[in-house]
Amino acid sequence: MILLQRIVAVLFALAVGVSQVCADEPRFEVQDSELTWIEHFSLAQPFVDEYLMNRLNHVIRADAIVKVDSYVRLTPNRQSMRGWLWSRMPVVTQKSWVIEFQFKVHGGDHLYGDGFAFWYTSERRQTGNVFGSKDEFKGLGIFFDTYANNNKNRHLFPYITAMIGDGETKYDDSDDGKSNEIGSCTAQFREKDYITRAKVVYVEDKMLQLFVDVDGTGEWKNCFTKNDVSLPLRGYFGFTSHTGDASENHDILRITSYSIQNEHTSKQTTPEPPTGGGRRVSSTGKSANKPGDSIPPPKYSPSSVNSKSNGGAQGWVWTVLLVVFCIVAVAGVGVAAFFAYQKMNQPKSYKRF
Numbered sequence: 001m002i003l004l005q006r007i008v009a010v011l012f013a014l015a016v017g018v019s020q021v022c023a024d025e026p027r028f029e030v031q032d033s034e035l036t037w038i039e040h041f042s043l044a045q046p047f048v049d050e051y052l053m054n055r056l057n058h059v060i061r062a063d064a065i066v067k068v069d070s071y072v073r074l075t076p077n078r079q080s081m082r083g084w085l086w087s088r089m090p091v092v093t094q095k096s097w098v099i100e101f102q103f104k105v106h107g108g109d110h111l112y113g114d115g116f117a118f119w120y121t122s123e124r125r126q127t128g129n130v131f132g133s134k135d136e137f138k139g140l141g142i143f144f145d146t147y148a149n150n151n152k153n154r155h156l157f158p159y160i161t162a163m164i165g166d167g168e169t170k171y172d173d174s175d176d177g178k179s180n181e182i183g184s185c186t187a188q189f190r191e192k193d194y195i196t197r198a199k200v201v202y203v204e205d206k207m208l209q210l211f212v213d214v215d216g217t218g219e220w221k222n223c224f225t226k227n228d229v230s231l232p233l234r235g236y237f238g239f240t241s242h243t244g245d246a247s248e249n250h251d252i253l254r255i256t257s258y259s260i261q262n263e264h265t266s267k268q269t270t271p272e273p274p275t276g277g278g279r280r281v282s283s284t285g286k287s288a289n290k291p292g293d294s295i296p297p298p299k300y301s302p303s304s305v306n307s308k309s310n311g312g313a314q315g316w317v318w319t320v321l322l323v324v325f326c327i328v329a330v331a332g333v334g335v336a337a338f339f340a341y342q343k344m345n346q347p348k349s350y351k352r353f
């Protein structure tokens with residue numbers, strides 16, 4: 001009987017793409033008109049400007065790879081990799097926020113893992129064993145877990161769980177975060193040929209929500225809602241990943257952040273959106289932007305991974321400089337050849353005496 005129930009649950013999860021496991025009822029919905037874009041917590045391609053300067057509002061290290069016009073690869077499909085992407089600045093004035101990100105998890109063999117994590121934490125840039133980041137964190141971790149450490153768990157993987165860390169409690173790795181989760185769902189986000197997305201909504205001291213769009217319809221589905229949630233006042237947004245014996249590509253393609261201002265939020269300083277840059281998105285599950293409406297789909301070519309940065313984002317800068325140097329060198333040779341040709345064709349003068 002239990003086996004039959006499990007088969008039904010698995011078939012249902014496969015059919016709908018997302019199935020809630022643990023959730024509260026939302027007390028209110030955040031509307032489009034209540035959002036203001038925050039440029040310095042957003043990330044979009046290309047990751048350099050016309051002067052080849054770094055446009056990233058984030059720092060990238062460890063085994064992460066940057067493909068300038070496509071993605072940040074937190075980990076490539078190789079064993080024992082760790083990579084991370086963190087916001088340069090802490091979130092201070094925006095007490096209630098929305099962060100939406102596009103991601104792709106793909107390329108794994110029959111043994112794939114371990115997934116990636118989204119963070120809003122007091123500390124950052126410390127590698128560790130919780131999806132590549134340190135344990136005993138203070139703040140929010142949302143884990144897009146693709147590898148079942150405990151195969152006795154009855155839910156289907158990939159499995160998304162959220163945990164609020166107090167700086168002392170450890171992530172329950174052996175049970176895939178089960179013992180400390182505040183919300184979770186099953187979501188089939190691996191190996192999709194379209195962009196998969198997630199959106200975190202936090203209203204200070206009142207509500208935390210996760211929405212996902214993993215079935216290519218462009219509609220947000222509520223993964224979980226947790227009421228009466230409080231996060232640290234000062235935190236960093238981050239994404240980390242690690243691989244072990246199991247491996248896979250874990251890519252972040254785009255990050256878009258907003259502050260929320262409504263009757264449920266305290267008054268907060270919201271930055272002016274740049275000219276032509278501000279846009280509105282829904283943070284509700286009902287009315288959503290389709291991928292590609294206001295966010296043009298980025299170029300994406302998983303097979304072209306030749307731009308590994310050696311210890312950071314400087315690798316591609318040197319590549320571009322090398323290309324510029326080659327162009328200048330070729331042009332110089334051309335000019336020299338032109339003058340030599342002109343000199344050869346000048347009429348010769350002969351002395352008459």
Ligand SMILES: [Ca+2]
Nearest residue numbers: 145147149176
């Ligand atoms: Ca796991």
